[in-house]
Amino acid sequence: xxxxxxxxxxxxxxxxxxxxxxxxxxxxxxxxxxxxxxxxxxxxxxxxxxxxxxxxxxxxxxxxxxxxxxxxxxxxxxxxxxxxxxxxxxxxxxxxxxxxxxxxxxxxxxxxxxxxxxxxxxxx
Numbered sequence: 001x002x003x004x005x006x007x008x009x010x011x012x013x014x015x016x017x018x019x020x021x022x023x024x025x026x027x028x029x030x031x032x033x034x035x036x037x038x039x040x041x042x043x044x045x046x047x048x049x050x051x052x053x054x055x056x057x058x059x060x061x062x063x064x065x066x067x068x069x070x071x072x073x074x075x076x077x078x079x080x081x082x083x084x085x086x087x088x089x090x091x092x093x094x095x096x097x098x099x100x101x102x103x104x105x106x107x108x109x110x111x112x113x114x115x116x117x118x119x120x121x122x123x124x
Contacts, residue, residue, distance in 0.1 A: 067118035
């Protein structure tokens with residue numbers, strides 16, 4: 001059990017970016033996914049009307065390209081996150097997730113700011 005406690009202590013000292021890299025490495029190494037399982041709804045009975053498609057309300061905002069001005073992209077990351085300078089730089093260089101569970105308005109605001117900085121961002 002002592003080894004597990006050491007591992008937990010080590011993980012506690014990691015930054016968000018390092019934790020993200022660790023999760024990706026574990027997923028690749030063991031061929032698993034850290035994504036939460038999604039419940040599959042039962043198929044509607046024959047003749048039943050299909051429910052109207054719901055509009056998506058939460059978005060994951062992902063940096064796809066930081067463009068020609070990496071410094072502006074880093075500044076934009078810091079505007080929308082609590083990351084420090086080094087972590088923001090690492091996020092920009094790795095083209096990572098800027099914000100998860102963002103509202104439509106928030107995602108649009110982030111996309112507009114990054115477009116102004118010359119970067120490419122998408123809401124998934």
